[in-house]
Structure formats: C-alpha cells, structure tokens
Amino acid sequence: MASPRRGVSADAADAGAPAGDGPRVLKKYPNRRLYDTQTSSYITLADVKQMVLAVESFEVRDAKTGEDLTRSILLQIILEEESGGVPMFSEQMLAQIIRFYGHSMQGMMGAYLEKNLQTFVELQKRLAGNATFTPEMWTQFLSGQAPGMQGLMSTYLEQSKNLFTQMQEQMTKAGTLFPGFPPAKR
Incomplete structure (x- = not known):
C-alpha cells in the first residue's frame, strides 16, 4: 500500500503534514461519515475499497481523538463483502x-x-x-x-x-x- 500523496488539504496542512509525506488520511466523524483530506470531500466505504484495490496507502483517523481506525474500517469492508455475495470464509x-x-x-x-x-x-x-x-x-x-x-x-x-x-x-x-x-x- 505504498502510494505517495498527491496533495495536501487544509486539514492536513493544519496538522503540520508536509506535502507528499505519509499515507492518505481519511477522517471518520461521529455521524459515521468518512472525509478524505486529500480530496476535501466525503467518501463511502466503496471508495475506501477502491483505494485498497488500487493499493493506495491510507489511514483512517477518528476526527475528534485522532485514534487509528484503519483496521476497523477494513474489517467493516470485509463484513460487507462477506454478507453481500459469495462469502470467502466458512x-x-x-x-x-x-x-x-x-x-x-x-x-x-x-x-x-x-x-x-x-x-x-x-x-x-x-x-x-x-x-x-x-x-x-x-x-x-x-x-x-x-x-x-x-x-x-x-x-x-x-x-x-x-x-x-x-x-x-x-x-x-x-x-x-x-x-x-x-x-x-x-
């Protein structure tokens, strides 16, 4: 998942993140919405899945606490995939x-x-x-x-x-x- 960031949003600039460094940052808000700091727009789990398929480097952070939520979002995608079609896991x-x-x-x-x-x-x-x-x-x-x-x-x-x-x-x-x-x- 190593893909350089293509730009810095206002949120990333506020956090002191230099342009081109680190993974793409997604923020998760209490209303369960995901915000992509790179594109300055809200995205869906389907968009995150596309990032995984494209082997893009990203991390999901709680918008208030900064806690890393990447694993829980990936597990949520797996859960949706498992319940949406032919399951991979018995x-x-x-x-x-x-x-x-x-x-x-x-x-x-x-x-x-x-x-x-x-x-x-x-x-x-x-x-x-x-x-x-x-x-x-x-x-x-x-x-x-x-x-x-x-x-x-x-x-x-x-x-x-x-x-x-x-x-x-x-x-x-x-x-x-x-x-x-x-x-x-x-």
Whole structure:
C-alpha cells in the first residue's frame, strides 16, 4: 500500500503534514461519515475499497481523538463483502479464528495467516504473469488446468506446512528457554 500523496488539504496542512509525506488520511466523524483530506470531500466505504484495490496507502483517523481506525474500517469492508455475495470464509473457519483470540498462539496464528496469504498472492502473480485475472478468468483457468494446478497447489500447501512446522519448532525452542512455555494443555 505504498502510494505517495498527491496533495495536501487544509486539514492536513493544519496538522503540520508536509506535502507528499505519509499515507492518505481519511477522517471518520461521529455521524459515521468518512472525509478524505486529500480530496476535501466525503467518501463511502466503496471508495475506501477502491483505494485498497488500487493499493493506495491510507489511514483512517477518528476526527475528534485522532485514534487509528484503519483496521476497523477494513474489517467493516470485509463484513460487507462477506454478507453481500459469495462469502470467502466458512462458518467453521470463522469459528476457528475466534478460538485463537486470547490463546497463547494468537500472535503466531496471525503471522502464519499473513505469511500464508502472502505466499498465495505470490503464487497468483506467478500464474498470472503481468496479466490481471478476473474472478471469471480464474474459474476458467482452474477448471481447465486441473493437473497443472494440482502441482502448483501442492507446492503452495507444502510451503504452508513447512511454515507451520517452523513455527512449531520455534515454540518448542522457546519452551526450552522458558520452562512452562507454551503452557501445558489441561
């Protein structure tokens, strides 16, 4: 998400932000409206989604407190996407993710999922080359290239398994350095 700012609005100038530095700043007001300080206009979640798709760097700040709300806005976009069409996450997967909150492996699971997604995106880039594949093109590709795709997915799954194994080994080493870590199962 690294895209330089193209201009500075009055709000950004008031905050002392120099032109061209940092991510695009969106302000969230109590009326749930989002204000783009770069364009000096109100925007919608659909506009924020387009910024994500365009790989633009931005942050969402509470207009009163300055608190960073970027994650909550991104989660709101995911929620809308999940409820608006064909969901990406199954109920079982969501339940598993919830179970990791508060668990000693919470941080490790976040890193694991992030690395896994990164590996999948890299695989997608290798398959697509410089072409941008639409969802329909991916469906056609996957259905027509079953044997070749199986080999690529096997490689991806093997990398994922290796990453998880490495995480387990690190946890085991941490247990030898810090007795009682990770905590014993009850």
